[in-house]
Amino acid sequence: ASASASFQPAEHPLHHHDSHSTAPTTHAKLIEWVRAQAALLEPDHIHWCSGTQEENEAMVQDLVQKGVMIPLNEKLRPRSFLTRTDPADVARSEGSTYICSQNKEDAGPTNNWIDPQEMRGQLEKSFRGCMRGRTMYVIPFSMGPIGSPLARIGVQVTDSPFVVVNMRIMTRMGEKVLDVLGDEGEFVPCVHSVGRPLAAGEKDSLWPCNIAERKVVHFPETREIWSFGSGYGGNSLLGKKCLALRIASVMARDEGSLAEHMLILGLTSPAGKKYYVAAAFPSACGKTNLAMLQPTLPGWKVEVVGDDINWMAINRKEGGLYAINPEAGFFGVAPGTSSKTNPNAMRTIEHDTVFTNVALTDQGDVWWEGMTKHHPEGKITNWKGQVWDSTKSDKNMLPLAHPNSRFTVSLEQCPAKDPAWDDPNGVPISAIIFGGRRETTVPLVFETKDWNHGVLVGATVASEKTAAAEGSDLGQLRFDPFAMLPFAGYNMGDYFGHWLSMPERVADPSKLPRIFHVNWFRKDEQGSFMWPGFGDNSRVLKWIVDRLENPEDKSLYKSTPIGYVPKETALDLTGIEDQVKGGVIQKLLEVNNSAYLSEVTKAREYFVQFGRRLPNKLTKELNDLEERLRKN
Ligand SMILES: C=CCn1c(=O)c2[nH]c(Cc3ccc(NC(C)=O)cc3)nc2n(CCCC)c1=O
Numbered sequence: 001a002s003a004s005a006s007f008q009p010a011e012h013p014l015h016h017h018d019s020h021s022t023a024p025t026t027h028a029k030l031i032e033w034v035r036a037q038a039a040l041l042e043p044d045h046i047h048w049c050s051g052t053q054e055e056n057e058a059m060v061q062d063l064v065q066k067g068v069m070i071p072l073n074e075k076l077r078p079r080s081f082l083t084r085t086d087p088a089d090v091a092r093s094e095g096s097t098y099i100c101s102q103n104k105e106d107a108g109p110t111n112n113w114i115d116p117q118e119m120r121g122q123l124e125k126s127f128r129g130c131m132r133g134r135t136m137y138v139i140p141f142s143m144g145p146i147g148s149p150l151a152r153i154g155v156q157v158t159d160s161p162f163v164v165v166n167m168r169i170m171t172r173m174g175e176k177v178l179d180v181l182g183d184e185g186e187f188v189p190c191v192h193s194v195g196r197p198l199a200a201g202e203k204d205s206l207w208p209c210n211i212a213e214r215k216v217v218h219f220p221e222t223r224e225i226w227s228f229g230s231g232y233g234g235n236s237l238l239g240k241k242c243l244a245l246r247i248a249s250v251m252a253r254d255e256g257s258l259a260e261h262m263l264i265l266g267l268t269s270p271a272g273k274k275y276y277v278a279a280a281f282p283s284a285c286g287k288t289n290l291a292m293l294q295p296t297l298p299g300w301k302v303e304v305v306g307d308d309i310n311w312m313a314i315n316r317k318e319g320g321l322y323a324i325n326p327e328a329g330f331f332g333v334a335p336g337t338s339s340k341t342n343p344n345a346m347r348t349i350e351h352d353t354v355f356t357n358v359a360l361t362d363q364g365d366v367w368w369e370g371m372t373k374h375h376p377e378g379k380i381t382n383w384k385g386q387v388w389d390s391t392k393s394d395k396n397m398l399p400l401a402h403p404n405s406r407f408t409v410s411l412e413q414c415p416a417k418d419p420a421w422d423d424p425n426g427v428p429i430s431a432i433i434f435g436g437r438r439e440t441t442v443p444l445v446f447e448t449k450d451w452n453h454g455v456l457v458g459a460t461v462a463s464e465k466t467a468a469a470e471g472s473d474l475g476q477l478r479f480d481p482f483a484m485l486p487f488a489g490y491n492m493g494d495y496f497g498h499w500l501s502m503p504e505r506v507a508d509p510s511k512l513p514r515i516f517h518v519n520w521f522r523k524d525e526q527g528s529f530m531w532p533g534f535g536d537n538s539r540v541l542k543w544i545v546d547r548l549e550n551p552e553d554k555s556l557y558k559s560t561p562i563g564y565v566p567k568e569t570a571l572d573l574t575g576i577e578d579q580v581k582g583g584v585i586q587k588l589l590e591v592n593n594s595a596y597l598s599e600v601t602k603a604r605e606y607f608v609q610f611g612r613r614l615p616n617k618l619t620k621e622l623n624d625l626e627e628r629l630r631k632n
């Protein structure tokens with residue numbers, strides 16, 4: 001850890017407190033770092049989290065008693081709770097998220113940057129004394145199975161017990177991590193505060209936060225994370241986006257591995273053969289739904305290793321890339337989740353789940369838009385705590401659940417978890433899928449020609465701005481390279497370069513995963529979706545497996561300027577013939593060269609911002625694509 005990198009606090013004696021749990025006796029470096037934070041933050045108490053069930057129950061009871069966590073109906077949803085945030089603290093705050101590398105160019109044009117010394121001054125002002133009247137919880141946590149060679153350890157100090165409860169679900173947290181850390185072990189130092197010191201006797205609010213001074217700051221060279229003023233998910237559970245993506249992507253660049261915003265799923269064919277697939281999608285593409293897919297194709301099985309983050313490293317013994325899900329839980333978007341769209345998610349959250357900003361029924365259960373076709377009967381309390389009456393249907397109380405409302409639940413209790421979900425050695429990745437949300441132009445699925453072409457496709461992942469989001473520039477592309485736009489911890493041009501460097505790092509490049517692109521969202525002239533999606537996406541997964549198994553089989557694909565596209569006869573459409581009849585499949589698999597030439601133009605425009613940091617190999621891939629499109 002870069003304990004020394006934290007502020008040089010004025011030498012305050014560490015307040016001697018009746019800490020509820022005992023501080024570790026060894027781990028000198030960790031103790032020193034905690035002392036330095038306590039001297040800066042000036043908490044009234046320090047509590048070293050053990051991670052035990054007893055400790056968790058005590059914290060939950062305390063939060064229930066305060067009204068921060070509302071117990072749900074014990075019969076309908078046992079040991080589950082609802083928490084409402086401050087309406088101003090409902091999502092990641094991208095505008096106040098910073099990558100403070102030594103020099104601005106290393107953060108790159110897609111990240112906010114402030115001079116690190118300037119930022120340290122700002123943080124010093126915000127953090128000094130901010131935990132007065134509160135308890136500083138010390139959370140040792142492992143991202144990845146404890147002791148796994150692919151895992152990384154962090155230690156977070158926070159003044160939010162709600163954060164502790166959620167970190168216990170989302171990470172491997174507590175004393176057992178310290179045993180692995182040992183005396184000299186490296187850990188990522190994470191400092192978090194809601195930014196609301198309490199005066200003696202002052203009553204705490206249900207959701208303390210400090211929106212005016214909210215900031216989430218990363219110092220990549222020293223691998224530090226500082227988050228102030230927000231209690232919300234991605235801003236406060238620092239193992240997730242901050243460590244597992246922004247800091248880990250910098251570590252991966254330096255170590256020759258990959259830290260990606262990807263789901264990992266296990267796919268078993270009717271023949272009983274098992275493949276592991278990773279996939280990156282921009283938001284609103286249903287990444288969690290794919291991770292837990294219930295295939296409609298008979299005999300096919302999908303099991304989930306992870307739905308959000310993927311750490312892949314070269315396996316020297318076996319060759320190729322092996323992946324772990326560094327997380328131990330799901331922090332899923334609730335709206336749109338139903339027994340139709342994701343039955344496995346609905347079964348996972350039947351108990352021991354923490355819900356944030358969903359609606360509360362008069363039965364004491366949760367509800368959100370899309371869970372059922374219609375609002376449930378009776379009175380429902382919306383995410384702001386206002387009571388909505390289905391007979392009056394007052395519009396300005398909608399939506400009842402916030403669009404970014406979440407469920408926090410342990411992966412352990414998912415009925416579709418893969419047997420290797422927590423295998424410390426990771427799982428071998430056979431295919432990487434990139435996806436976009438495109439109503440036009442992009443076919444249902446295609447395979448890229450080789451790794452470098454695959455990197456170009458990853459770099460040009462995009463979603464059309466949906467009517468809802470952007471009124472005017474409909475059909476405009478919103479690029480989200482590798483779905484990492486808010487999460488790459490360094491210059492995006494260099495990030496592309498790192499992906500392009502992988503073939504030189506492995507002994508046998510043919511063992512690298514094959515790269516595909518999918519698009520579930522094509523619409524016809526009437527504006528209806530052409531592809532049934534959901535469980536029927538298993539037909540695309542089957543084609544991908546067929547391609548992995550029989551790369552020479554010419555009946556499976558046609559070669560096009562953008563890559564290998566299924567021959568229509570190569571897609572197993574058993575049972576959905578009616579839904580895709582009348583030329584729909586031909587449209588879904590068609591490659592329109594002139595339409596793709598405008599894709600090339602848009603990509604060139606997008607890449608201008610990376611200047612000389614854009615790898616030449618990527619420019620070459622784009623030029624080759626353009627040449628192929630012009631020739632045909
Ligand atoms: C594994 C599933 C992936 N997937 C999809 O494959 C998918 N496809 C669509 C578009 C669509 C919507 C409705 C229907 N059908 C009916 C009956 O409404 C079909 C396709 N929406 C989809 N969604 C939901 C996106 C918002 C998060 C989705 O998650």
Ligand SMILES: [Mn+2]
Pocket residue numbers: 261308
């Ligand atoms: Mn995500």
